Amino acid sequence: MPASGHLDPRLLRAFVTVAEELHFTRAAARLYVAQQALSRDVRRLERELGTDLFVRSTRQVALTFDGERLLPYARRVLDAQDALLAALGQARPLLVDLNYRDQVTARRVLHRARELAPDQELMARYESGLTGAAGELLAGRLDASFGRFAGLGPALRAGLEHQLVRYEPMAIVLPGDHPLASLEAVPLAALAGETVYAGAGNPRTTEWTDLARRLFDGHGIEVAPPVPLAVGDEEFQRIMAKLRNPILAVVDFPAMPGTIKRPLVDPVPLSPVSLVWRKGLVHPGFDALRRAARELSAAEGWLRIPTDGWFPATDAAVIHPSN
Incomplete structure (x- = not known):
């Protein structure tokens, strides 16, 4: 591959984004540029390097x-550039x-981080589950997420920290x-015989479904089978109202029309929520995010655990590996 005297990092970012998406329209949307402009940048990089970087057809890239x-x-060049700009406050x-x-948990941490680092831009995204977000973190399309770290597979955890x-x-x-x-609070045993929705079939939230299965095991509670994957709150609420299954949630889950939310007790089940990021992340806003969480x-x-609190023993081994 012939060497160029200078490679514009903007062209390299265009190349990396298309390489990750293998789709020019999606890549352009990620970069907030027109598809034609993105195509021009990729062609310019190819000219400067003297080689084709993509095979393009009407069906695939x-x-x-x-x-x-x-x-x-x-990727290494862009990571180095990001680290340099972060060090210079840019x-x-x-x-x-x-x-x-x-x-609520993630939002409060984000809002506090914005107060701690008002000169940094911390932008919210919504991936709907840590499993779905983990792939985006590893690919560099997200920087940080929240959720049950122990619910991720070992291959995903290997590239992440929490x-x-x-x-x-x-x-x-x-x-x-x-x-x-x-009831003011629902004992876990009272759900025996119920079929409870816990996101089964949603590939972005498998860590939550796994937590539900571990909680329900031995209590005569079934996890509801997969339902049509809803996009948006309105569709989710419509499907849940139609099926009428109880829904496993957390105490701060937002209210839904026609429903009653009750805490679970005997024991008090706990969802371990971690701030999760890819290894090697450097960004001044990220420092504020970790401080806000602490x-x-x-x-x-x-981080207090009630006397009758419960969470999977497998999670403890991952969260506190030295214990």
Whole structure:
């Protein structure tokens, strides 16, 4: 591959984004540029290097041999540039996944981080689950997310780091006329015989479904089978109202029309929520995010475990590997 005297990092970022998406329209959307402009940048880079980087057809985009060779080098150059800009206080926006719009724990951490680093741009994203976000973190399309770190597979965890933020008490969302809705709190044993929705079939939230299965095991509670994957709160609420299954949630889950939310007790099930990021992340806004998480964990007592609290033993081994 012929060497160029100078390679514009903007062209390398265009190349890396197309290489990750293998789709010019999606790549252009990620970069907030017109597709024609993105195509021009890629062609310019190819001219400067004197080689084709992609094989283009009407059906697909694929990397050439030289494109495969260039990709790891281009990523390292861009990572170095991001680190340099961060050191000089000129960092790009930090992309923080909150899972869903009303996730209280993640949102409070983000808002506090913005107060701690007002000169940095911390932008919220919504990937709907840590499993879905993990792939985006590893690909560099997200910087940080929140969720049950131990629920990720070992291959995903190997490229990520985490900081425990909260043991979040869990709850059950019931149809308003459900017999258990009259209780102030619902003992886990009272759900025996119920079929409870816990995101089964959603590939972005497998860590949550796994937590539900571990919680329900031995209690006569079934995880509801997969339902049509809803996009947006309105569609989710419509499908849940139609099926009328209780929904496993956390105590801060937003209210839904026609439902009653009740905390679970005997035991108090806990969802271990961590701040999760890819290894090697450098960004001044990220420092503020970690500090915000530590402050809130301490001030709100988020890491206290109730006497009758429960979470999977497997999680403890991952969260506190030295214990």
